[in-house]
Amino acid sequence: MTYKQATYDEPLIFELGKPGRRGHLPPKTDVPPREITIPSNMKRKELPQLPEMHEGEVVRHYLHLSQMNYCVDTGIYPLGSCTMKYNPKINEALARNEKMCYIHPYQPEETVQGILELIYNLQKILSELAGLPYCTLQPAAGAAGEYLGLNLIRAYHHDRGDYDRIDIITPDSSHGTNPASTVMNGFNIIEIESNKDGQVDLEALKAVVSEKTAGFMITNPNTLGIFESQIEEIAKIIHEAGGLLYYDGANFNAIVGMIRPGEMGFDVLHFNLHKTFSTPHGGGGPGAGAVCCSERLSSYLPVPVVEFDAENNRHFLNYDIPKTVGKTHGYYGNIAIALRGYAYICALGAEGLIETSKQAVLNANYVMRKLEEIDGLVLKFNRELPRKHECVLDATPLKHEIGVGAMDIAKMLISRGYHAPTVLFPLIVHEALMIEPTENENKESLDRYIEVFKEEIAKAREDPQYAHDAPYNTAVGRVDDAWATRNLILSWKMIKELEKKGQWPPKWPEDH
Amino acid sequence: MSNFSHPYIANSEQDKKEMLAELGFNSIDELYSDIPENIRFKGELKVPHFQSEFEVKEHIEKLLSKNISTREYRSFLGGGVLDVYIPAAQDELLRRTEFYSAYTPYQPETSQGTLHTLFEYQSMICELLAMDTANCTMYDWATGLGEAALMTARIKKKGNKFLYTAATAPNRKEVLKNYVSGAKLELIEIPYDKETGKMDKEKAIELMSEGVVGIYFENPNYFGVVEDEIEEVIKVAKERKIVVVAGVDTSSLGIIEAPGNYGVDIAIGDAQPIGAGPLNFGGPLAGVFAMKFDKKWTRQMPGRIVGITLTPKKGKWAFTNTLQTREQHIKRFRATSNICTNEALMAMSTAFHLALLGPQGIKETGESMYYNAHYLKEELEKIGVKTVFNSEFFNTFLIDLKIPKDKKEEFTKFMLERKIFAGIPFSFDGENYDYLITTSYLLKKKDLDDYVKAIVEWRNE
Numbered sequence: 001m002t003y004k005q006a007t008y009d010e011p012l013i014f015e016l017g018k019p020g021r022r023g024h025l026p027p028k029t030d031v032p033p034r035e036i037t038i039p040s041n042m043k044r045k046e047l048p049q050l051p052e053m054h055e056g057e058v059v060r061h062y063l064h065l066s067q068m069n070y071c072v073d074t075g076i077y078p079l080g081s082c083t084m085k086y087n088p089k090i091n092e093a094l095a096r097n098e099k100m101c102y103i104h105p106y107q108p109e110e111t112v113q114g115i116l117e118l119i120y121n122l123q124k125i126l127s128e129l130a131g132l133p134y135c136t137l138q139p140a141a142g143a144a145g146e147y148l149g150l151n152l153i154r155a156y157h158h159d160r161g162d163y164d165r166i167d168i169i170t171p172d173s174s175h176g177t178n179p180a181s182t183v184m185n186g187f188n189i190i191e192i193e194s195n196k197d198g199q200v201d202l203e204a205l206k207a208v209v210s211e212k213t214a215g216f217m218i219t220n221p222n223t224l225g226i227f228e229s230q231i232e233e234i235a236k237i238i239h240e241a242g243g244l245l246y247y248d249g250a251n252f253n254a255i256v257g258m259i260r261p262g263e264m265g266f267d268v269l270h271f272n273l274h275k276t277f278s279t280p281h282g283g284g285g286p287g288a289g290a291v292c293c294s295e296r297l298s299s300y301l302p303v304p305v306v307e308f309d310a311e312n313n314r315h316f317l318n319y320d321i322p323k324t325v326g327k328t329h330g331y332y333g334n335i336a337i338a339l340r341g342y343a344y345i346c347a348l349g350a351e352g353l354i355e356t357s358k359q360a361v362l363n364a365n366y367v368m369r370k371l372e373e374i375d376g377l378v379l380k381f382n383r384e385l386p387r388k389h390e391c392v393l394d395a396t397p398l399k400h401e402i403g404v405g406a407m408d409i410a411k412m413l414i415s416r417g418y419h420a421p422t423v424l425f426p427l428i429v430h431e432a433l434m435i436e437p438t439e440n441e442n443k444e445s446l447d448r449y450i451e452v453f454k455e456e457i458a459k460a461r462e463d464p465q466y467a468h469d470a471p472y473n474t475a476v477g478r479v480d481d482a483w484a485t486r487n488l489i490l491s492w493k494m495i496k497e498l499e500k501k502g503q504w505p506p507k508w509p510e511d512h
Numbered sequence: 513m514s515n516f517s518h519p520y521i522a523n524s525e526q527d528k529k530e531m532l533a534e535l536g537f538n539s540i541d542e543l544y545s546d547i548p549e550n551i552r553f554k555g556e557l558k559v560p561h562f563q564s565e566f567e568v569k570e571h572i573e574k575l576l577s578k579n580i581s582t583r584e585y586r587s588f589l590g591g592g593v594l595d596v597y598i599p600a601a602q603d604e605l606l607r608r609t610e611f612y613s614a615y616t617p618y619q620p621e622t623s624q625g626t627l628h629t630l631f632e633y634q635s636m637i638c639e640l641l642a643m644d645t646a647n648c649t650m651y652d653w654a655t656g657l658g659e660a661a662l663m664t665a666r667i668k669k670k671g672n673k674f675l676y677t678a679a680t681a682p683n684r685k686e687v688l689k690n691y692v693s694g695a696k697l698e699l700i701e702i703p704y705d706k707e708t709g710k711m712d713k714e715k716a717i718e719l720m721s722e723g724v725v726g727i728y729f730e731n732p733n734y735f736g737v738v739e740d741e742i743e744e745v746i747k748v749a750k751e752r753k754i755v756v757v758a759g760v761d762t763s764s765l766g767i768i769e770a771p772g773n774y775g776v777d778i779a780i781g782d783a784q785p786i787g788a789g790p791l792n793f794g795g796p797l798a799g800v801f802a803m804k805f806d807k808k809w810t811r812q813m814p815g816r817i818v819g820i821t822l823t824p825k826k827g828k829w830a831f832t833n834t835l836q837t838r839e840q841h842i843k844r845f846r847a848t849s850n851i852c853t854n855e856a857l858m859a860m861s862t863a864f865h866l867a868l869l870g871p872q873g874i875k876e877t878g879e880s881m882y883y884n885a886h887y888l889k890e891e892l893e894k895i896g897v898k899t900v901f902n903s904e905f906f907n908t909f910l911i912d913l914k915i916p917k918d919k920k921e922e923f924t925k926f927m928l929e930r931k932i933f934a935g936i937p938f939s940f941d942g943e944n945y946d947y948l949i950t951t952s953y954l955l956k957k958k959d960l961d962d963y964v965k966a967i968v969e970w971r972n973e
Binding site for chain 2: 005010012013014021022023024025026027028029030031032033034036037038039041042043044045047048049050051052053055058059061062063065066067068069070071072073074077079082084085086087088090092093094096097098099100101102103104105106107108110111112113114115117118121124125128129131140141142143144146147151154175176177179180181182183184185186187189227229231232257258259260263264272274278280281282283284285286287302303325326327328329330331332333334335336337339342343344345346347348349350351352353355356358359361362363365366369385386388410411414419420422425439440441442443445469471474475476477478479480481483484485487488489490491492493494495505506
């Protein structure tokens with residue numbers, strides 16, 4: 001396949017347009033104009049310098065930009081732990097329903113019964129899949145879910161007078177958000193090393209568990225794609241110490257409908273609807289989180305909780321949760337995103353959801369076995385163990401041999417019109433290439449990806465500089481991240497100031 | 513092996529057989545062989561299933577049909593989100609799958625579209641707020657407030673008190689309280705003046721004592737009142753090296769002064785009222801987070817930031833995520849925030865909207881809202897309904913209705929019968945309710961007259 005990403009010398013929008021042009025005429029009131037009496041200290045003196053363009057120019061500018069972007073619909077996007085699956089188009093259409101878009105969060109309950117019912121249904125489904133009876137959609141993303149889940153754990157301990165439980169334990173393979181959410185909750189983080197099988201080292205765990213243990217956070221299968229088969233033993237150790245178990249649902253696409261975290265001993269979990277349940281990633285968000293928990297954590301859920309009053313056949317927002325942790329989002333979460341996840345689940349049903357997981361796992365193992373045959377790549381940790389929805393290959397041998405590491409491989413792949421795996425994560429694999437194909441790729445697509453992997457590594461072996469100079473065929477060549485951090489040019493306003501000083505556009509160091 | 517085929521699943525039974533054969537397995541279940549038998553779920557999952565896309569569509573449309581939208585009834589609801597119109601051109605751009613089905617631009621060379629657009633969003637926010645830098649959004653205004661409080665504590669290191677005005681929206685107060693609960697940051701509420709509804713400036717100055725790291729106020733505040741006597745408070749805050757944080761109604765910024773022009777260090781808000789997207793029942797929104805540039809302080813900012821960089825080979829400038837070493841995927845427990853997924857598409861959507869609207873559009877929508885609100889206020893006064901606070905306001909004000917608790921539901925219904933969402937009830941004493949009214953630029957004179965008429969009828973009941 002030949003590939004060349006569209007490339008435009010697209011200027012910043014502020015350089016386009018001319019005074020007096022209009023891109024949109026907003027509705028105007030028919031109430032007569034009047035003098036604006038805001039005192040001069042608080043009255044806007046100069047209008048913001050926004051673009052002045054006609055509609056067509058605006059569309060053309062952003063159309064050009066959109067074409068300089070790789071997306072799921074362009075090709076395989078096997079970012080490990082990100083679950084970049086196809087975003088069904090019907091979900092986009094449904095989310096544009098006027099009765100979804102144009103409802104205010106504080107409308108009287110009787111005028112939002114439809115959306116409350118949808119939220120309620122989704123909560124029930126997610127609880128069913130989690131094996132944990134209570135659910136809230138309030139977190140706007142996965143990390144917000146972690147934050148809330150840990151909030152519940154803290155509230156539980158404090159409610160019991162257990163103020164000394166300040167330790168959250170997590171393996172060193174965990175997602176970066178886990179320790180970050182832990183610290184934001186005021187907990188102390190203890191990271192334990194993984195064992196030679198890439199799993200939690202039970203001895204290391206036992207060594208750090210104490211009367212200070214508040215909880216344990218893990219994703220299962222873990223970020224190596226390995227299922228933590230000793231999970232019951234882990235749960236026992238934590239529970240006996242008086243701690244609770246948190247399940248990071250980022251890797252849930254491996255086990256949907258087959259294993260329920262509640263039955264593995266977890267007390268609380270979050271789902272990423274933008275991973276497992278197909279809602280778009282939007283170039284970084286919005287996502288949608290959801291937190292499910294056990295009975296003993298339910299009395300701390302954030303308000304309001306969407307409930308159903310069977311007697312009056314009415315859904316309602318329950319604010320009467322005396323021990324609530326309060327609120328972790330201004331309203332009820334990313335509801336228009338949750339709607340997409342609900343539509344996805346309705347389209348697949350139980351059998352379909354289970355099948356998606358199975359095929360995601362099949363695809364990951366297929367790719368893994370083919371890629372580990374490539375000279376220079378190895379599968380770290382127990383080779384024999386099947387992986388689940390993702391696998392992590394290590395390019396350290398190749399790096400030692402010819403100096404070409406995971407990042408170079410990533411850039412060579414994107415030159416060819418395929419997205420790179422997640423690179424350099426998890427941190428316990430030095431030159432990590434973390435691959436999650438999802439059930440969205442068929443055998444031909446995977447075979448092509450594997451072939452391109454082989455071809456590019458072969459090219460690198462012939463000429464390592466080729467690898468260091470990649471990517472080719474993309475809108476821009478390899479960018480210098482260090483320069484960006486040193487110079488910090490973060491807005492057009494800052495560019496204008498540089499212009500005044502004669503320092504824009506940035507000058508090229510001679511040696512480049 | 514089941515014979516399952518579905519549009520969301522790529523491989524056929526034949527593909528599966530071939531792949532399993534290559535792996536040396538007979539069934540996918542063998543890939544799960546390492547999972548202990550007793551934790552596998554064996555029951556029947558209660559999950560709905562609809563056979564076709566058509567039926568899914570019917571089901572969801574039927575559910576949604578039970579809602580009544582602000583396109584059917586006249587909405588006087590605000591409080592942080594606003595009823596807006598999304599131009600067709602904006603939605604057309606939002607439907608570009610290149611934007612919405614991309615991931616966070618971790619590979620900048622193949623994601624210049626996302627990065628360039630986010631840089632323009634940051635830049636437009638800076639123009640609107642008169643700030644130097646902005647991040648690529650927080651989840652919403654409320655979580656932005658929580659993050660801002662935590663950031664002031666990181667900047668100041670010494671001190672553990674954060675002041676905020678009592679005229680902050682109740683939902684934002686709740687999130688603020690929650691967000692600082694892990695940080696040992698003490699919150700102190702500054703009262704508002706009972707007559708004007710403005711922040712009590714004497715009290716604010718008195719409270720800005722030793723150990724205070726930041727002060728937060730909203731402008732216009734939750735009651736809609738413009739904080740036009742804030743200068744002295746800001747001056748004292750600066751003298752005492754306290755970080756000034758303001759929450760602003762972004763839709764007011766064609767009329768009301770930009771926070772960067774009156775001494776604010778960190779400005780937050782939501783981009784939804786300036787067209788990030790429709791109401792969406794309160795989410796997704798787009799938390800605005802902007803600040804004056806400071807080499808040290810900017811490094812303490814939460815969230816993602818797009819910056820300019822160079823491509824050494826081709827000698828071009830380009831965009832990339834910068835200051836990533838503040839973020840959780842690298843810094844783990846030392847990160848400035850746990851945020852990973854944000855509201856990037858809403859940020860891009862804001863850029864589309866503002867590019868279409870232009871400076872004139874920002875001014876005109878602001879004027880429409882101002883005219884509507886002031887007309888309605890005067891008409892209500894004519895029938896003897898006063899505003900609770902007699903101060904300058906933009907598009908929101910609190911009307912003195914004092915609906916008793918036991919009549920509240922009846923009042924809501926009464927207004928609904930007239931196709932009106934009456935406003936946000938607010939009670940000072942827990943017994944009687946006043947109503948916070950917001951007039952969007954979608955309302956016309958007749959809608960406002962109908963509101964007044966409805967109140968007259970209610971009073972005559």
